[in-house]
Amino acid sequence: MTAFRGxxxxxxxxxxxxxxxxxxxxxxxxxxPTLRIVTYSSYVIDPEVQRSVEExxxxxxxxxxxxxxxxxxxxxxxxxxxxxxxxxxxxDNTLMGRALxxxxxxxxxxxxLGAVPDELRLDDSGRLTPVDWGSVCVDADRQWFADRxxxxxxxxxxxxxxxxxxxxxxxxxxxxxPGLVFLAAVHATRPDPEAYxxxxxxxxxxxxxxxxxxxxxxYTVSGGxxxxxxxxxxxxxxxxxxxxxxxxxxxxxxxEATCARQxxxxxxxxxxxxxxxxxRLVDEMLGEEWQASLPLANFVEPARADxxxxxxxxxxxxxxxxxxxxxPEAVDVGRDRWIEQWRTVME
Amino acid sequence: xxxxxxxxxxxxxxxxxxxxxxxxxxxxxxxxVALAVRSTRPFAGRAALSLDGVTQVLADPRTRRVLATTLxxxxxxxxxxxxxGVPLAWGLARGEVPGRRALEVLLSVPFVLPSLVVAxxxxxxxxxxxxxxxxxxxxVVAAHALFDxxxxxxxxxxxxxxxxRLEEAARMLGxxxxxxxxxxxxxxxxxxxxxxxxVFLLSVTSFGVVLALGGDAVTTLEVEIWVRATRLLDLPGAxxxxxxxxxxxxVALAVAQRARPLALADDRGAVRRSAGRAAAPRPGPTAVAxxxxxxxxxxxxxxxxxVGSLRRGDRWTLANYGDLLTAGLPGGGPGLAASLxxxxxxxxxxxxxxxVVGTAAVVAGGAPGGGLGRPRPGRRGWxxxxxxxxxxxxxxxxxxLGLGWLLAFGTTPDLRGTALIVIGAQAVVALPLVxxxxxxxxxxxxxxxxxxxxxxxxxxxxxxxxxxxxxVAPAAVVGAGFAxxxxxxxxGAVSFVAVDDHATAPIALARLLSRPGEASAGRAVALAVVLxxxxxxxxxxxxxxxxxxxxxxx
Numbered sequence: 001m002t003a004f005r006g007x008x009x010x011x012x013x014x015x016x017x018x019x020x021x022x023x024x025x026x027x028x029x030x031x032x033p034t035l036r037i038v039t040y041s042s043y044v045i046d047p048e049v050q051r052s053v054e055e056x057x058x059x060x061x062x063x064x065x066x067x068x069x070x071x072x073x074x075x076x077x078x079x080x081x082x083x084x085x086x087x088x089x090x091x092d093n094t095l096m097g098r099a100l101x102x103x104x105x106x107x108x109x110x111x112x113l114g115a116v117p118d119e120l121r122l123d124d125s126g127r128l129t130p131v132d133w134g135s136v137c138v139d140a141d142r143q144w145f146a147d148r149x150x151x152x153x154x155x156x157x158x159x160x161x162x163x164x165x166x167x168x169x170x171x172x173x174x175x176x177x178p179g180l181v182f183l184a185a186v187h188a189t190r191p192d193p194e195a196y197x198x199x200x201x202x203x204x205x206x207x208x209x210x211x212x213x214x215x216x217x218x219y220t221v222s223g224g225x226x227x228x229x230x231x232x233x234x235x236x237x238x239x240x241x242x243x244x245x246x247x248x249x250x251x252x253x254x255x256e257a258t259c260a261r262q263x264x265x266x267x268x269x270x271x272x273x274x275x276x277x278x279x280r281l282v283d284e285m286l287g288e289e290w291q292a293s294l295p296l297a298n299f300v301e302p303a304r305a306d307x308x309x310x311x312x313x314x315x316x317x318x319x320x321x322x323x324x325x326x327x328p329e330a331v332d333v334g335r336d337r338w339i340e341q342w343r344t345v346m347e
Numbered sequence: 348x349x350x351x352x353x354x355x356x357x358x359x360x361x362x363x364x365x366x367x368x369x370x371x372x373x374x375x376x377x378x379x380v381a382l383a384v385r386s387t388r389p390f391a392g393r394a395a396l397s398l399d400g401v402t403q404v405l406a407d408p409r410t411r412r413v414l415a416t417t418l419x420x421x422x423x424x425x426x427x428x429x430x431x432g433v434p435l436a437w438g439l440a441r442g443e444v445p446g447r448r449a450l451e452v453l454l455s456v457p458f459v460l461p462s463l464v465v466a467x468x469x470x471x472x473x474x475x476x477x478x479x480x481x482x483x484x485x486x487v488v489a490a491h492a493l494f495d496x497x498x499x500x501x502x503x504x505x506x507x508x509x510x511x512r513l514e515e516a517a518r519m520l521g522x523x524x525x526x527x528x529x530x531x532x533x534x535x536x537x538x539x540x541x542x543x544x545x546v547f548l549l550s551v552t553s554f555g556v557v558l559a560l561g562g563d564a565v566t567t568l569e570v571e572i573w574v575r576a577t578r579l580l581d582l583p584g585a586x587x588x589x590x591x592x593x594x595x596x597x598v599a600l601a602v603a604q605r606a607r608p609l610a611l612a613d614d615r616g617a618v619r620r621s622a623g624r625a626a627a628p629r630p631g632p633t634a635v636a637x638x639x640x641x642x643x644x645x646x647x648x649x650x651x652x653x654v655g656s657l658r659r660g661d662r663w664t665l666a667n668y669g670d671l672l673t674a675g676l677p678g679g680g681p682g683l684a685a686s687l688x689x690x691x692x693x694x695x696x697x698x699x700x701x702x703v704v705g706t707a708a709v710v711a712g713g714a715p716g717g718g719l720g721r722p723r724p725g726r727r728g729w730x731x732x733x734x735x736x737x738x739x740x741x742x743x744x745x746x747x748l749g750l751g752w753l754l755a756f757g758t759t760p761d762l763r764g765t766a767l768i769v770i771g772a773q774a775v776v777a778l779p780l781v782x783x784x785x786x787x788x789x790x791x792x793x794x795x796x797x798x799x800x801x802x803x804x805x806x807x808x809x810x811x812x813x814x815x816x817x818x819v820a821p822a823a824v825v826g827a828g829f830a831x832x833x834x835x836x837x838x839g840a841v842s843f844v845a846v847d848d849h850a851t852a853p854i855a856l857a858r859l860l861s862r863p864g865e866a867s868a869g870r871a872v873a874l875a876v877v878l879x880x881x882x883x884x885x886x887x888x889x890x891x892x893x894x895x896x897x898x899x900x901x
Contacts, residue, residue: 026458031410036764041858064764066843066845067577068577070540071577071746071842071843073577074577074750078390078750078754079757079763081757084757098391098392099389102390102392102580104392107462163591172563174508174574174578175570175578185490208557209558209559209561212860216467216860217470222612223875243866246659246886277800335579343409343566346563347412347563347564347566
């Protein structure tokens, strides 16, 4: 079986070579200390901001990003006390209660917290620092409605109108975080949430697993079959930004009366061996430079009220006048029951 | 057979058992035990695992619904894949198909496609039929067919090859060609069962397409476990359901392992592949049908994919491919080209590990001389045990495996953030593909040839290389090809352990798809095309390199 020797030897050398590569690419023993940020996989730091923060703190920043926000929290909770990094960012107001119960954070209140509006400062224990927020809203395909001379549904109740039958797609609250914010908004504002969901179903709402599926597969703007989608107030500027010049105007319009607020927090992970640096990094996250970069990096609003928004946001991302405020405690208490109810109604 | 022959046979088997035990112990058992133990303590404000909790989860009507949906979905997926895949395998093996190699390679390509891409193809197809998103279960089954028909065809084809003496004998005895061919088909039942169990387990643990196409209408155990572990932070609930899912997998494996050749079991050795001697040449309708079915399965998703990769907005462009060289992960992370290179490197290493541990597990369960892969009746349990254990990762929830890995390798040693943990997770997930390909092939080795070689004084090593390897190598190559494809495309468990610096191409792809805008979607699709093409090339290379030169096996 000499025919096998050659390939086997070749494979063995590939393995050996690869082993060397795999071992060799760890951080070097010299150089600046590494500060690790635990987050979800779509979180982005503006490269220029990263460079200047690294310079100021004398560190190298490394993202430990894997999975979505829920997976991130599950992992962090499992490693509470011996964390995978120094700072965590991306816990939102629907996950907040779980994060606090999991005892994975150290208290820290940055000085710049004063510049953050009260409605974002939801954690009294001082462990979770609000760093950004966004609005989960129903977005509409402007052209689709114009072509049919159908007026846009003004608010959540209109989604039950037979005229809008079969037009809405929602990412499931069971598996997606904008979906959960949407469900929390229904519970916060509708007198009889269960009846609302039942009528939504009767009006032929489509439920899909994730925001990606809703936006890319079912939304008419991406070639799908539903002209109404539960997404974000920042989706229109994102459309323009990511078209890289192909679009000068978004094709989506935000139905502002349907918006609910999602707040994202950062915190110092309990058990970090660099607590001083970790706190300074949280300071940086609330610093003007980091805050100003957030809209175009992550398509969220800066937490600080005194930071200007980019033009794209000014033009296309409405700041709803009166978004539904989600009470983290209500979510924490209600979540299991809400989800069970949603599934019972929608299955 | 002398005592000394038996004694020397034990050594390789013991070595194999050691390798398999270490591999499976580290990669599968330790992580699962660690997670089970952790769930006996309170977690994130929830109560610890208790007997009451277990009964509560099991008695929950939702659990029954989810279990029923899982069985229904996976059952249909398996039935459809076998119904298309086995005839396709027949065509490949017997139809004198021109360009057979090319078709075989094409068939292994959909296996690595990202689930979101396959989901998009199915939705498109539904849209063409005017039924977009209308029948979630049908859509999920269709997606699984796209994924796995090629797997069935390729795993089963080697077992249908050649005429075999029995078939020739049947023809000489005046049976019609069809009746004679039936003999071969009946003898291939264990291999069909092995491929069926692979499809079944892949369907049970399928996550991306179920989420994308099923929405809340098709909630399977895998989805429910993920929801409990990552949405509700209900570790005990996730642990109970993961055990239930493992039970479903074990039952499926046990059923598949009971499958025996339907006729003349004692003479199964006679249906050895008579290499170099094909059945009577019969190009024509079979060949045409094979290509048509093969292309229909592969061309639909791949064609849509290639077209998508060449478009941005309403324009035709190559920009998506150009971007692969220059663009990075969103926000200036590591480059996409690097993620591709890394993916292939990781997958090669993971495949080698899976091949070694998987083969070891098969051999540990039953070695030549001891009744071969399929041991004597009294020893049956051992072979089944090793193989089931090595196939178990396929029935294990990715969320549970990922979190288990995190617990097991998060303290001492702390491997979080290293390439090792990513490769390890890939290897564990790829392992079952090797086992289910190599196992049935080893069962088909004729024990009498082994004994004859022993009596003639051939050393153990010689007997292995001369008797066993030539028989098992083609199956091992097919298994390695799919193991490679699995490792290459794996996102489930890997997404729990991979960090930016080691982001593989499928992770980069998922990341791109979670950003709005046509540019990132276009890049994602181009990345998928390169990944699929790479998998095709890699499988071809493995085929060329690994398949022993055809020479008469006496």
